[in-house]
Amino acid sequence: MPTLDLDLKDFQAVAHNTIASNQRKIELLVGAHDDDDDDDDIEHFQATRDLMLDIGAEQLMLYKLTVLAAKRAETASEVAEIWKEATIFFDKILSIWSTLLLSLAEADPETNALSDHYQKAAARLKELSQDNYQFHVE
Amino acid sequence: MISRETLEAWAGLYDLSYQNLDPFSSEISVAKLKLDQALPEFYDANLPGKSVTFSAFKSEAIRQIKKHLKTLPPTV
Secondary structure: OOOOOOOHHHHHHHHHHHHHHHHHHHHHHHHHOOOOOHHHHHHHHHHHHHHHHHHHHHHHHHHHHHHHHHHHOOOHHHHHHHHHHHHHHHHHHHHHHHHHHHOOOOOOHHHHHHHHHHHHHHHHHHHHHHHHHHHHOO | OOOHHHHHHHHHHHHHHHOOOOOOOOHHHHHHHHHHHHHHHHHHHHOOOOOOOHHHHHHHHHHHHHHHHHOOOOOO
16 A cells, blocks of 8 residues: 655645745736726636635645654654644745735625635644644654 | 553544644544643653653653554554
């Protein structure tokens, strides 16, 4: 049976790419939006919702990858390093949510509820990562 | 010396607390509290001379827990 061989460097690369790619997507989304065009507003909100769903899925996927990498690590200090990276990642993800919300000054109620849900989830994942780091650090 | 029974109990709590794939599981907080309590209690009761620091003891306990968990059939 194939196993997932994910080390700290792989994790850092995945986390970095996730942050960079979502920052780029937000910039494109904001840059392409025309405030005076009603049709564009609808497309803009749909694109924003899609992006929120993607980021929500990615943040959960990164948490699960962190657990798998931590499971495979041998020592407490290795596990601590992995959770430290995860804490940094979720901190950046929280900034991404803030940036996304700032770019959506007039979002519809559905989009607001969605962003609120995922932002709270990201905050919880950061809190858990910090706890897990604190437990393992020497 | 950590007995097999103690190690198994700690491994179960550790697995729930720190190796749980569901970050929103309600079991996590309870297991964390139990493990956070069990380790200092064991240290105080069994290492009264404090020949090792609590940090070193905890690190060794985590190593043994992880080693024990790797002997179990994989769940993922």
